[in-house]
Amino acid sequence: MSSKRELTILFAPLCYVGEMMSSVGIGEVLRNAGHRCVYAVTGDWRSRLESMGFEVRLKGQLTDTEPVADSADDNVKIALDAGLLDDKTPLEKAIDCNNFNMQLLFDEEVNTEPYLKAIIADLRPDLIITDHLIALPSIVTSGIPWIFSWSSNPLGLDTGFADPSLPPSMLGLPTNSSEEKIQKYRQLINDGKRELWFKYRDRLTASGCPEVKDFLLWTPSPFANIYITPLELDYTDVRPLPDTFHGFDYYKRSGDQELAFELPAKLANRSGKLVYLSLGSMGGGNVALMKRLVAILAKSRHRFIVSKGVKHNEYELSANMWGERTVPQLRVLPMCDAVVTHGGNNTVTETMYFGKPMVIMPLFADQYDNAQRVMEKGFGLRVDAWKCSEEELLQSIDSVLKNTVMAEKCAKASLRIQTERRIEKLVDLVHSLVKL
Secondary structure, eight states: OOOSSOOEEEEOOOSSHHHHHHHHHHHHHHHHTTOEEEEEEOGGGHHHHHHTTOEEEESSOOOTTSOOOOHHHHHHHHHHHTTTTSSOOHHHHHHHHHHHHHHHHHHHHHHHHHHHHHHHHHHOOSEEEEOOSSOOHHHHTSSSOEEEEEOSOGGGGHHHHSOTTSOOTTSOOOTTOOHHHHHHHHHHHHHHHHHHHHHHHHHHHHTTOOOOOTTOOOOOOSSEEEEEOOGGGOSTTTOOOOTTEEEESOOOOOGGGGSOOOOOHHHHTSOSOEEEEEOHHHHTTOHHHHHHHHHHHTTSSSEEEEEOOTTGGGSOOOTTEEEESOOOHHHHGGGOSEEEEOOOHHHHHHHHHHTOOEEEOOOSTTHHHHHHHHHHTTSEEEOOTTTOOHHHHHHHHHHHHHOHHHHHHHHHHHHHHHHHOGGGHHHHHHHHHSOO
16 A cells, blocks of 8 residues: 655664564565655664665764674674573573663663664654664654564563463463463563663653553553564464554565575485574574584485574584575575474564474574464474484474475465465554554
8 A cells, every 4th residue: 555645764673683674574565655764773784774775874873984793793792692592491591581681772772762862853753663672762752653563472472461371471381381380480580580670660760651561671552563473373362462463474574585596506416305494693603503403414314405694614514405604585485395493583474474384493582482382383393402312303304394284284374474465454554653
């Protein structure tokens, strides 16, 4: 649906790969509808966004001589330093993630809020879309209509709105967990972030923001809130959300579809099913883990395309594999028979779009919830990347490749997603919030 006039839409995402790529997917939809999309980001994302044809405003100062850090390298270093890629329990990871998010993002907010406030004042956008794990006072108090975008697994929306029978997020607990187990883990999660959270709440209130619900980091928008998950994986069968919340099957980017990709001869000349292995922009930074998985998959009769990650030079692939630091995922997925993944939300939704079964090896945060939900709904299997035996991993891959019922479910979901194109309703939603 085209607009009667061009709207100026400001995107203020968290400058990490998952949030950025989701925001790019949304931006492409709105730009195609005739709107001006501007991104408020740190300097490490400027050239990439400008190469996609988007306007950029910097949340910080950058001189022509100042070196621009590689965002992927920085993200991996931060994750490694925070222990997010270590072999720990989901509960330990959840507490680490919460404290990591609060401390790091609070510091970022202090440093970048003045810039974001100035960008808003100068640009005076018609609408702001923020994909951030914390509330940003410059947006919440701007007086401009704004959309809260949630690019993680929607179980993370549970804290504010859900039926208390749903388990807390980031743990990968079954949705039918006992009430006793749910309350026990919810208390452990809240206790783990109690001290930092109260400081955060007080600072938000002092900035003029509405008070957040207990132990929640984000503030839902009174205008509209959007999130990404296929209907087949959503939790609305367990708990409804308010009318201001709108789910979409995917924010699938078109960018790397424009890149030419042919199956390398090394793999084209081999027999076996074709499997895509990706632990995301951060997971590949754990070289020991990547070496472990490569050693196991070397014994598979199948072929593998591997997204090696930022430390691609620190390990070698086996004869039945081909890979590079990054591969054009949206070109690779259609040609694969199955996907072995960390379970990041963008990868899960894009894999569902193309109807491929998954073996998910979650590393941290909402990846555990995606893995559990995919398994519960019959679209794949969940495997522990650190503790699985050679036999378990190889059999899991063989299992999803041979499972005809799973293949039919994946194909049916893919057909619905591609036919309904629910993402196009985002344009109507935006138009409903702004006078045209």
